Amino acid sequence: MAVKENSNPTVGINNLSFTYPGIDGHPPPGSTPLIHDFSLTLHPGNRCLLVGSNGAGKTTILKILGGKHMVEPHMVRVLGRSAFHDTALTSSGDLCYLGGEWRRDVAFAGFEVLDVDLSWRLHKVSDGQRRRVQICMGLLKPFKVLLLDEITVDLDVLARADLLKFLRKECEERGATIIYATHIFDGLEDWPSHIVYVAHGKLQLAMPMDKVKETSNLSLMRTVEQWLRKERDEARKRRKERKANGLPEFEKHVDGSRVTGDPALAAARALNNGWAAGRLNSTIAGEENFVFSSNRVLRQ
Numbered sequence: 104m105a106v107k108e109n110s111n112p113t114v115g116i117n118n119l120s121f122t123y124p125g126i127d128g129h130p131p132p133g134s135t136p137l138i139h140d141f142s143l144t145l146h147p148g149n150r151c152l153l154v155g156s157n158g159a160g161k162t163t164i165l166k167i168l169g170g171k172h173m174v175e176p177h178m179v180r181v182l183g184r185s186a187f188h189d190t191a192l193t194s195s196g197d198l199c200y201l202g203g204e205w206r207r208d209v210a211f212a213g214f215e216v217l218d219v220d221l222s223w224r225l226h227k228v229s230d231g232q233r234r235r236v237q238i239c240m241g242l243l244k245p246f247k248v249l250l251l252d253e254i255t256v257d258l259d260v261l262a263r264a265d266l267l268k269f270l271r272k273e274c275e276e277r278g279a280t281i282i283y284a285t286h287i288f289d290g291l292e293d294w295p296s297h298i299v300y301v302a303h304g305k306l307q308l309a310m311p312m313d314k315v316k317e318t319s320n321l322s323l324m325r326t327v328e329q330w331l332r333k334e335r336d337e338a339r340k341r342r343k344e345r346k347a348n349g350l351p352e353f354e355k356h357v358d359g360s361r362v363t364g365d366p367a368l369a370a371a372r373a374l375n376n377g378w379a380a381g382r383l384n385s386t387i388a389g390e391e392n393f394v395f396s397s398n399r400v401l402r403q
């Protein structure tokens with residue numbers, strides 16, 4: 104099945120701003136949003152690689168999409184619904200988040216792809232075998248939107264290759280949408296249909312892979328490396344300038360307390376958004392989808 108850019112978006116992020124709440128459930132006074140003015144649109148069949156340096160906000164974005172953190176309903180729509188407020192999205196299996204956390208869903212399809220041996224006992228298996236079981240348990244329902252947070256770390260080459268092939272097929276044949284956050288680019292060269300680069304909680308770039316290939320002769324990994332290197336060099340330059348101007352080298356950030364992602368707990372907290380939002384109009388839908396955000400670090 105071809106990617107249906109004219110169909111309804113499966114994922115719509117609209118000027119998302121998010122701050123981890125402090126202990127009173129509100130953004131700590133003086134805090135700046137961790138995720139800021141983030142917009143993105145995805146369609147059935149899209150396989151989107153989410154890249155960025157450590158701490159850029161990838162997991163936070165995936166967890167928000169997965170309904171694990173509360174945001175205003177209009178900011179994040181998955182299959183036209185708010186994942187946080189409409190828990191049927193995840194309980195039905197239509198929306199599936201696979202991260203570091205153990206999933207309790209029991210299902211079937213992944214057993215074949217991941218070669219899970221039913222005689223394995225989880226206290227005895229290797230990390231990679233345990234990971235295979237975790238992944239296949241999460242994939243057993245026919246998801247429509249799948250959020251993957253660096254799930255292939257422990258997988259051997261064959262298991263990883265088979266999993267990526269399976270996921271690609273799910274997108275091509277069933278029109279599923281996948282967002283995959285990873286630092287591992289092995290075997291990914293021709294896997295994604297789109298790439299999204301986030302830095303400091305802001306969208307830097309969202310574009311189809313064929314456009315990436317048009318603009319860069321480098322491999323996917325080298326291309327991303329180049330982006331991150333540029334980001335780091337610019338950060339170093341800014342710090343140097345601050346120091347030269349007698350300012351502290353690092354800008355002061357007010358952090359929220361660390362919170363768990365339990366929606367039930369989060370529901371008890373006050374809404375932690377309402378930050379002024381600009382417009383990025385970032386979209387990776389259609390032909391006009393070569394979009395740089397206004398806060399890009401990738402100057403030509």
Ligand SMILES: Nc1ncnc2c1ncn2[C@@H]1O[C@H](COP(=O)(O)OP(=O)(O)OP(=O)(O)O)[C@@H](O)[C@H]1O
Pocket residue numbers: 123137155156157158159160161162163164359360361362363
């Ligand atoms: N539960 C939390 N409470 C408060 N701050 C958090 C929480 N989880 C993450 N953060 C902060 O949010 C920022 C973004 O973290 P996040 O895990 O989203 O980044 P990431 O891009 O997934 O990083 P990595 O590539 O290292 O996994 C970091 O500065 C982190 O310290």
